[in-house]
Amino acid sequence: MSDLADELGVEGAAALPHVDASAYVNDANIELAWAVKCYEHAETYFKLLSAVEPSNLRLTSQDKEIRDEFAKRFGDLKIDKINEDELKSKDSKAKWREFCNLFEKSVEEFNFGTLLRLDSSKGYSEENTTIVPRVQFYAIELARNKQGLNDCHYKKA
Structure with a gap:
């Protein structure tokens, strides 16, 4: 499978939305493509926080369902x-x-x-970032937006 990754390159591999990860054991090209995609998502999200009032920001068509289920299951989580x-x-x-x-x-x-920021008042950095599944990111960020915890980034811009 390494030949396929070499053939696709970083951009080609990043364009594949659903790749069987087990077929690419420790392939540096795939890992790099994944890292690039994560960084681009984080960069785009932070630009959105700075450009749009976070309480008005929609992240998915399922925002309400994600927020409601998150509140039901993790309402006591300090976000x-x-x-x-x-x-x-x-x-x-x-x-x-x-x-x-x-x-x-x-x-x-x-x-x-x-990539999820650990401290909502700060931007993305190595010490303020962890990796989570996308829907977990949505749940936490939707709750932060609703509670006004990301407003500081919009106000700074």
Whole structure:
């Protein structure tokens, strides 16, 4: 499968939305393509936070369903400054897996690795970023937007 990755290159591999990851064991081109796609998503999202009042921002056609289910299952989660160890504990991962799987058929790339800021008042940086499934990112960011936690980025711009 490495020949296919070489043939496609980074741009070609990044354009493939659903690739069987097990077929690409530690292929540097695929890992690079994935990292590029994650970074581009993060950059685009942060530009949106700066350009549009976050409370008016729609991220998916399923925003209400994601917000409602998140509130029901994780209403007590502190989202302004996320504790990465708590977020990624064994128990938490199991709860999040159940949550994410609810949106498998309705949210495109629901489980694609996505960069999440740990502290909502700060931008993306190595120390303020963790990787989560896309629908988990949506859930947390939709809640942050609704609670006004991302307003500071819009006001700065």
